[in-house]
Amino acid sequence: MNEMIERILAHRTVRDFEERHLNPEQIETIVRSAQAASTSSFVQAYSIIGVTDPDKKRELAKIARNQHFVAENGHFFVFCADLHRHDVIGKMEGKDVAASLESTEKFMVSVVDASLAAQNAALAAEAMGLGICYVGGLRNDLEKVSELLKIPDKVIPLFGLAVGYPASVNDQKPRLPFEHIYHENEYQQNNAVYKEQLKQYNEEIQEYYRARTEGERCDTWTGQMAEMLSHPQRMYMHDFVEKQGMNKH
Amino acid sequence: MNEMIERILAHRTVRDFEERHLNPEQIETIVRSAQAASTSSFVQAYSIIGVTDPDKKRELAKIARNQHFVAENGHFFVFCADLHRHDVIGKMEGKDVAASLESTEKFMVSVVDASLAAQNAALAAEAMGLGICYVGGLRNDLEKVSELLKIPDKVIPLFGLAVGYPASVNDQKPRLPFEHIYHENEYQQNNAVYKEQLKQYNEEIQEYYRARTEGERCDTWTGQMAEMLSHPQRMYMHDFVEKQGMNKH
CATH class of the missing domain: 3.40.109.10 (NADH Oxidase)
Incomplete structure (x- = not known):
């Protein structure tokens, strides 16, 4: 390479x-x-x-x-x-x-x-x-x-x-599985496969945190993301961008 | 390098x-x-x-x-x-x-x-x-x-x-002048300097086209951009993105 x-x-x-x-x-x-x-x-x-x-x-x-x-x-x-x-x-x-x-x-x-x-x-x-x-x-x-x-x-x-x-x-934190990011010819249609990939990734992320914190931290990626996204951030952005004269129509 | x-x-x-x-x-x-x-x-x-x-x-x-x-x-x-x-x-x-x-x-x-x-x-x-x-x-x-x-x-x-x-x-087409893209500590406030940079760039772009078309083409960058932008394109985008459930508020 x-x-x-x-x-x-x-x-x-x-x-x-x-x-x-x-x-x-x-x-x-x-x-x-x-x-x-x-x-x-x-x-x-x-x-x-x-x-x-x-x-x-x-x-x-x-x-x-x-x-x-x-x-x-x-x-x-x-x-x-x-x-x-x-x-x-x-x-x-x-x-x-x-x-x-x-x-x-x-x-x-x-x-x-x-x-x-x-x-x-x-x-x-x-x-x-x-x-x-x-x-x-x-x-x-x-x-x-x-x-x-x-x-x-x-x-x-x-x-x-x-x-x-x-x-x-x-x-370097491990990224989402290749198969989850990369789709061929159409977006992944099988929801069970899609969720399975996320679970597999959760295990990888947990292992990553465990190894680095002597077992103290073991959160999952989906847990982190859901927690973060359940607190909407920077909700002024829509109005700010519009006030700058962009993204209006 | x-x-x-x-x-x-x-x-x-x-x-x-x-x-x-x-x-x-x-x-x-x-x-x-x-x-x-x-x-x-x-x-x-x-x-x-x-x-x-x-x-x-x-x-x-x-x-x-x-x-x-x-x-x-x-x-x-x-x-x-x-x-x-x-x-x-x-x-x-x-x-x-x-x-x-x-x-x-x-x-x-x-x-x-x-x-x-x-x-x-x-x-x-x-x-x-x-x-x-x-x-x-x-x-x-x-x-x-x-x-x-x-x-x-x-x-x-x-x-x-x-x-x-x-x-x-x-x-490779010449890019905008370095000084026009890169500002220090604040966005360029001097409108005369700003326009002068664009004119200088126009000359560079005209020279680029002339050299490649034996003088047939000699449009400026600001001319190209103004012409293109005077015909709004893809105006359905705002509604499309919103329909996909994004950029709503």
């Missing part, structure tokens, strides 16, 4: 970084790697904000419920779905692009574009021997994030990406 | 494949690479459908406005945002997860998760010497795609990924 695939398969989250900043060349390589990703119909519907101001980083860490590595890392990127640029372009070119930009379709396009770019950035960072952690916790308060980063209309900060020199590396 | 970053930066779209199928080991490596990507709070909110049935591939190609490489390739994957699994889990565990799963927040999570996984898949394929092309054209008719692939509630087929042995390789 080649080195690149080995690296992709070996991905582990890093939440603990050395006190050492990335240099401008590293930052540029990461951003250019992000830009090399595919983009839907060449729209390039994303922006990346590098946050270096220590006060802003501390504020972002607070928003993400005091996850220290949001403030303490080698560099912190915020990936944004961005249709603001296209709004400016519509005006420059004297074309009415409002209905497009407000559509759920283009909202999806911008979220996909930003995410493809982000994953390229993450892998480029890992290829340099750096570690990464995505930070969805910014979505706890996008009003505040938008204020801090002076985000205009038609831009949604989706998540952060903390990058840096790893001080410690997390274990 | 290391080999992995070189490969990321060298990405080119391939829309023309040799008549040669991927073998099961290649497919498994690509899917496992997808699964190795980060996932928000470990939700793993995506599924991948490999389409091998020639009739279904032809139907999908038709939906994508007769893009031949949707039918003719080494393998065709469809990446789906998937919260169906979590709906099943809610019932298994006796927890009410409906409000979570119907939220815009979890819709975004599932679109991000599927996209991070897809970009890992794309890069793994390229690492094997294969070529790739994303196919957003499936979104021309997701009702029909869902019927063909027997997609349940709370699943959205987002895009296809055609993979195969390259018969010819596209040129």
Whole structure:
């Protein structure tokens, strides 16, 4: 197996970084790697904000419920779905692009574009021997994030990406069974098989936690997920996105 | 610069494949690479459908406005945002997860998760010497795609990924200027600078087309985008996603 695939398969989250900043060349390589990703119909519907101001980083860490590595890392990127640029372009070119930009379709396009770019950035960072952690916790308060980063209309900060020199590396949690994620020609229609796969995965996850906590922790994946999802989170999102002028119709 | 970053930066779209199928080991490596990507709070909110049935591939190609490489390739994957699994889990565990799963927040999570996984898949394929092309054209008719692939509630087929042995390789179009995509500490506030960057990019894109068409084609990026966006596309998407039980509130 080649080195690149080995690296992709070996991905582990890093939440603990050395006190050492990335240099401008590293930052540029990461951003250019992000830009090399595919983009839907060449729209390039994303922006990346590098946050270096220590006060802003501390504020972002607070928003993400005091996850220290949001403030303490080698560099912190915020990936944004961005249709603001296209709004400016519509005006420059004297074309009415409002209905497009407000559509759920283009909202999806911008979220996909930003995410493809982000994953390229993450892998480029890992290829340099750096570690990464995505930070969805910014979505706890996008009003505040938008204020801090002076985000205009038609831009949604989706998540952060903390990058840096790893001080410690997390274990890799086992993923869902291959057969449960990958279907051939049609989505799995047999509900009994579907549930059996989930049960099999629960056993694997329990074994993973048991081995790492000397038997103290033994929750299942379906238990974790059901518990988490029974407490709806970030229910302001629908209105926030709409207020930004996206996903309206 | 290391080999992995070189490969990321060298990405080119391939829309023309040799008549040669991927073998099961290649497919498994690509899917496992997808699964190795980060996932928000470990939700793993995506599924991948490999389409091998020639009739279904032809139907999908038709939906994508007769893009031949949707039918003719080494393998065709469809990446789906998937919260169906979590709906099943809610019932298994006796927890009410409906409000979570119907939220815009979890819709975004599932679109991000599927996209991070897809970009890992794309890069793994390229690492094997294969070529790739994303196919957003499936979104021309997701009702029909869902019927063909027997997609349940709370699943959205987002895009296809055609993979195969390259018969010819596209040129790499220049991307937006680094300074236009990457902002520091706050989104670019100076509108004059912002527009100047777009004009500079227009010149670069015009030069790119001129060089490749012996001067016949000389459109600008802002012109292309404004023209495309002035014709709203896929305006059924808002209702479709809602009908699937997602992005409702």
